[in-house]
Amino acid sequence: xxxxxxxxxxxxxxxxxxxxxxxxxxxxxxxxxxxxxxxxxxxxxxxxxxxxxxxxxxxxxxxxxxxxxxxxxxxxxxxxxxxxxxxxxxxxxxxxxxxxxxxxxxxxxxxxxxxxxxxxxxxxxxxxxxxxxxxxxxxxxxxxxxxxxxxxxxxxxxxxxxxxxxxxxxxxxxxxxxxxxxxxxxxxxxxxxxxxxxxxxxxxxxxxxxxxxxxxxxxxxxxxxxxxxxxxxxxxxxxxxxxxxxxxxxxxxxxxxxxxxxxxxxxxxxxxxxxxxxxxxxxxxxxxxxxxxxxxxxxxx
Amino acid sequence: xxxxxxxxxxxxxxxxxxxxxxxxxxxxxxxxxxxxxxxxxxxxxxxxxxxxxxxxxxxxxxxxxxxxxxxxxxxxxxxxxxxxxxxxxxxxxxxxxxxxxxxxxxxxxxxxxxxxxxxxxxxxxxxxxxxxxxxxxxxxxxxxxxxxxxxxxxxxxxxxxxxxxxxxxxxxxxxxxxxxxxxxxxxxxxxxxxxxxxxxxxxxxxxxxxxxxxxxxxxxxxxxxxxxxxxxxxxxxxxxxxxxxxxxxxxxxxxxxxxxxxxxxxxxxxxxxxxxxxxxxxxxxxxxxxxxxxxxxxxxxxxxxxxxxxxxxxxxxxxxxxxxxxxxxxxxxxxxxxxxxxxxxxxxxxxxxxxxx
Numbered sequence: 001x002x003x004x005x006x007x008x009x010x011x012x013x014x015x016x017x018x019x020x021x022x023x024x025x026x027x028x029x030x031x032x033x034x035x036x037x038x039x040x041x042x043x044x045x046x047x048x049x050x051x052x053x054x055x056x057x058x059x060x061x062x063x064x065x066x067x068x069x070x071x072x073x074x075x076x077x078x079x080x081x082x083x084x085x086x087x088x089x090x091x092x093x094x095x096x097x098x099x100x101x102x103x104x105x106x107x108x109x110x111x112x113x114x115x116x117x118x119x120x121x122x123x124x125x126x127x128x129x130x131x132x133x134x135x136x137x138x139x140x141x142x143x144x145x146x147x148x149x150x151x152x153x154x155x156x157x158x159x160x161x162x163x164x165x166x167x168x169x170x171x172x173x174x175x176x177x178x179x180x181x182x183x184x185x186x187x188x189x190x191x192x193x194x195x196x197x198x199x200x201x202x203x204x205x206x207x208x209x210x211x212x213x214x215x216x217x218x219x220x221x222x223x224x225x226x227x228x229x230x231x232x233x234x235x236x237x238x239x240x241x242x243x244x245x246x247x248x249x250x251x252x253x254x255x256x257x258x259x260x261x262x263x264x265x266x267x268x269x270x271x272x273x274x275x276x277x278x279x280x281x282x283x284x285x286x287x288x289x290x291x292x293x294x295x296x297x298x299x300x301x
Numbered sequence: 302x303x304x305x306x307x308x309x310x311x312x313x314x315x316x317x318x319x320x321x322x323x324x325x326x327x328x329x330x331x332x333x334x335x336x337x338x339x340x341x342x343x344x345x346x347x348x349x350x351x352x353x354x355x356x357x358x359x360x361x362x363x364x365x366x367x368x369x370x371x372x373x374x375x376x377x378x379x380x381x382x383x384x385x386x387x388x389x390x391x392x393x394x395x396x397x398x399x400x401x402x403x404x405x406x407x408x409x410x411x412x413x414x415x416x417x418x419x420x421x422x423x424x425x426x427x428x429x430x431x432x433x434x435x436x437x438x439x440x441x442x443x444x445x446x447x448x449x450x451x452x453x454x455x456x457x458x459x460x461x462x463x464x465x466x467x468x469x470x471x472x473x474x475x476x477x478x479x480x481x482x483x484x485x486x487x488x489x490x491x492x493x494x495x496x497x498x499x500x501x502x503x504x505x506x507x508x509x510x511x512x513x514x515x516x517x518x519x520x521x522x523x524x525x526x527x528x529x530x531x532x533x534x535x536x537x538x539x540x541x542x543x544x545x546x547x548x549x550x551x552x553x554x555x556x557x558x559x560x561x562x563x564x565x566x567x568x569x570x571x572x573x574x575x576x577x578x579x580x581x582x583x584x585x586x587x588x589x590x591x592x593x594x595x596x597x598x599x600x601x602x603x604x605x606x607x608x609x610x611x612x613x614x615x616x617x618x619x620x621x622x623x624x625x626x627x628x629x630x631x632x633x634x635x636x637x638x639x640x641x642x643x644x645x646x647x648x649x650x651x652x653x654x655x656x657x658x
Contacts, residue, residue, distance in 0.1 A: 200387035203354055206374045207381040208456055209405025218404055222391050 045281065052274035061270050069271040073279070079260060083279065086256045089174060089246075090239045090287075096179045097235050098228065101186030105227070108187070109194030110202075110220065122191060125184045133181075137248045140177050144168040144249075169251035177249045182238055186231035193227030194220070229295045236287045240280065257283075305330045305460050305492050306351065311360035313343075313350055320346040321357070322516035328460070328492055328509075333483060335495045335507030339539060343516045344496045348462045351494070352381045365459060375406055380453035380461035380491075384468055386445045388437040388452075395420050395433040397448050401456035423455040427485060443474045450485065460492045467502065479505055500540050504528060512536050530567070534575030534657050543577040543655070544625050550574060550658050558621040562597050565651025568658060575657045580628035582653040585615060585639070586646045598648045601625055603639040615639065617647065 055064040073079045104125070112118040128136055143149050144167040151163040166172055197220065205215045243258030252259075257280045264273035304327040313321040320343040328334050338344040349355040351362060353374030362370045369377050389397050398420045402410040410416050424430055427447040432440060437448060446466065453461055466482070467475045483506065486493045497503050503510050504524040512520045512527070520532040531537040534545050546557035554561040555576045562576055578597075592598035601617035604624070613636050617625045625647060629636070639645065 198385070198387060200383045200385060201389060203352075203374070204381065204383060204387040204452075205389070205400065205404070206354075207352060207379070208401030208452065209375045209378075209407060209409075210400070211375055211406040214404045214406070218400070219389060219391075 048274045048277050048281075051270055052278050054271045054274075056269055056271035059268075061268075069275045073272065073275045078255070079276070082255045082257050082260050082276075083283075085171075085254060086240060086258075086280075086283070089171065089178070089254070089256065090236060092175050093178045093182065093239045094232060094235055096175065097183045097186040098232070100179060101183050101231065102190060102228070104183075105187045105190035105194055105224075106220075109191035110197065113199075118191070118195065122188065125187055128181075129184070133244065134248070136181060137177055137245050140173065140180075140249055141168060144173050144176065168249065169253060171250065171254050173249040174246045174254050177245045178239055178242065181245065182235045185234035185238065186228075189230040189234070190224055190227035193224045197223050225295045226297055229291050229297065233288055233291050236291065237284055240284050240287065303330055304328055305365060306494075307361075307363040308347075308351075309361040309363070311347070311350060311362060312358045313346055313355060314358055315346075319516055321350065323360070324513075324516070324518055326511055326518050326521060328494060330459075330492060331490050332508045333486055333493050333495065333506055334509045334511060335497060335503040336511045336513055337497060337500060337503035337539060338513035340498055342513045344498075344513050345464060347513065348381070348464050348494070348496055352379055352462055353377050378407075378456075378458050380456065380458035382449050382453055382461060382463045382466050384465045386449040386469070388445060388448055390438055392437065393433065394429060394435050394437060394440065394444075394448055395424070397437055398423055398451045398455055400452060405456065419455055423451045426454070426488065427451040428481075442470050443478060446470060446478060450482075454485070454489055454491070458491060460494065461486075463493060463495045465496055465498065467497070475502075482506065500542075504540075512539060514539070530569075531577070531655070532569065533571035534573055534577060537575075537577045537655065542580050542628075544580065544583075546576040546623075548574060548576060550656065555656060558623070559599050559619045562599075562654070563651055564654075564656060565595065566654045566656060567652075568656045571657040573657060577655040577657070578649050578653060580614065580626050581612075581630065583625075583627045583647050583649045585627055585629070585637070586648055588644050588646055590646055590648075592646070592648050595651050596648050597651055597654065598646050599625075600644050601647055602642050602644050604641070606636075606639065608636070617645070 051061075052069060053065045053067065054069075055062045055066045056069055108118050108121045108125075112121060141148070145151070146163045146165055146168065148168065150167060151160075154160045155163065202215060202219065205219050210218070241258055242256055243262050246254045246256050246259055247262075257276050260276045261273045261280070264270075264276065306326075306328040308324050308326045311321055311324040312319070324343075324347060336344055336347070346355060350357050353369070353372060357370055360370070361368055364377065364379065389400060392400065399416050402416050402419060410419070420433075424433055427450055429444060429447050429451065432444060437445060440448070446469075450461075450466075463482075467478055470478060479502065482493070482495070495503075495506050497506075504527070507524060510520075510522060510524055510527050511518055512532075514535050520527060520536050522530075522532075527536070528540060528542070531540055531543070534547075537543040537545055546555070546559065546562070548555055548557035550556070550564070554563050555574075557576055588600065599619065601619045604616045604618055606613055606615040611632065612628050612630050615627045615629065617627065619625050627647065
């Protein structure tokens with residue numbers, strides 16, 4: 001910085017000088033990121049929108065603009081069903097990760113006073129990520145299957161006589177799997193926000209006569225909301241774009257928009273895949289925009 | 302006056318290290334008590350034990366005649382003003398002040414109008430009128446201090462604990478807030494227990510000053526008595542206005558490292574022999590001046606002096622390397638120029654010295 005001026009009039013001069021200099025440096029620092037995003041994010045999205053209007057025949061695709069793929073998407077029960085399933089599973093997983101994640105975050109971020117221990121606990125949450133995604137997903141099969149661990153244990157202790165079949169290859173198994181995989185993305189941001197609450201603030205509320213639930217509702221929950229929103233954005237973006245968990249755990253019974261895209265691309269139906277892609281992108285954008293309205297993150301973080 | 306808070310032999314240790322080693326004290330109703338102690342003396346621990354944030358290992362705490370050790374903090378009815386204010390960052394000034402009234406477990410005020418009226422009165426009392434809807438992140442340090450105090454006082458506790466309440470403020474504001482704290486307390490008629498590490502603050506604020514040393518109350522007295530008659534050499538040291546010599550009494554004199562100092566003043570039993578003379582009771586004379594019969598005289602070399610407006614503090618080195626400080630009030634005499642490294646006679650009246658045995 002050339003801002004350290006020695007006298008009054010040179011300070012005015014250097015200030016003017018540095019504002020003139022600022023844009024160059026900003027552009028220079030931003031260029032790599034902007035270039036990367038333009039080439040590999042903005043251009044492909046525009047291409048995807050463009051391709052969604054191309055003419056698709058069984059064996060080839062032509063750049064003749066048509067609405068046929070869009071009409072086909074919105075008049076097909078399969079595709080609309082996939083859209084609805086995607087939204088439903090996203091909402092259920094969002095709620096279940098919050099229900100499982102918030103208490104865990106409360107424990108790690110607030111009740112564990114020792115900073116080292118709370119960091120260690122957060123690292124423990126990430127341990128499942130030391131294995132590959134597919135292994136994590138497939139590991140649920142021997143747990144949930146008809147002759148899987150859960151059914152066997154329940155039958156051994158006599159809670160059930162018939163194995164519960166709905167555990168695997170159903171929407172339930174997809175929800176269980178996704179909740180487990182994405183929960184940590186909810187725990188992290190919430191625990192971070194809770195860890196930033198000064199202990200004396202909670203002590204002050206106690207001293208003013210409030211009991212635990214009052215303090216939770218009036219102090220802890222509002223102060224952790226930015227964490228909830230960030231966590232919800234992480235989980236939403238990942239769940240909405242999911243296809244692997246549902247493919248592995250539902251036995252192709254649960255079709256998400258992601259699965260539709262994979263199948264269409266597999267059979268070279270680029271226009272259909274592009275339509276599904278555009279719909280998914282709009283959905284994600286809307287979800288993120290809605291979540292950002294809940295809390296002014298720029299103010300809170 | 303009856304006492305609002307009584308501490309009987311309160312003990313507390315953190316992983317084996319004692320922080321409070323048997324604190325006994327009684328705080329009278331409707332008074333301003335300051336608690337003076339050097340850092341590490343256990344003052345914050347004592348405050349947190351009284352508020353209920355820490356459990357004592359032993360002893361009794363009686364508040365308004367009831368034992369409260371074991372009662373959770375939110376049921377004690379003792380206000381606490383935190384050093385860093387600990388305001389609720391997501392609430393406005395008015396919402397911060399209303400928090401206790403609306404959310405306390407015992408007897409919450411559900412009527413919004415009643416809450417608003419009480420908050421308005423309190424805002425007026427602490428001088429925050431016009432700032433009610435500001436976010437607490439957008440007000441100055443002094444204003445935060447007032448919000449913290451108002452938030453506690455509005456719940457009408459019969460005692461308020463203040464943990465170094467002026468520590469986070471700049472010097473100018475600190476002096477002004479001292480007066481305001483006293484005025485506010487008088488208007489509310491509650492007992493304030495004000496913890497501080499600054500002897501001037503403790504003396505200026507407290508009707509009673511408690512001195513905490515090594516986890517025990519070393520002295521409990523009014524400011525005047527404390528200043529002129531500290532109970533031990535350690536208390537005298539915290540007051541930062543005494544030259545203290547170690548040594549022992551032998552016959553009619555005190556054997557100190559700088560020679561025999563004739564006795565003649567008050568003698569107190571404190572367990573640790575020491576000889577103390579106040580900075581402002583010492584006269585600086587030329588080396589050849591003789592001492593009168595009732596005076597004590599030692600010699601020292603002048604090092605430097607520090608001018609502070611109304612007084613000048615001169616520093617001398619004694620023969621054993623000890624630093625000796627003399628405070629001369631300039632209303633009595635014009636500042637004299639002393640020569641660096643020259644030797645002078647330091648003289649004081651025998652009866653002005655405090656002798657501990």
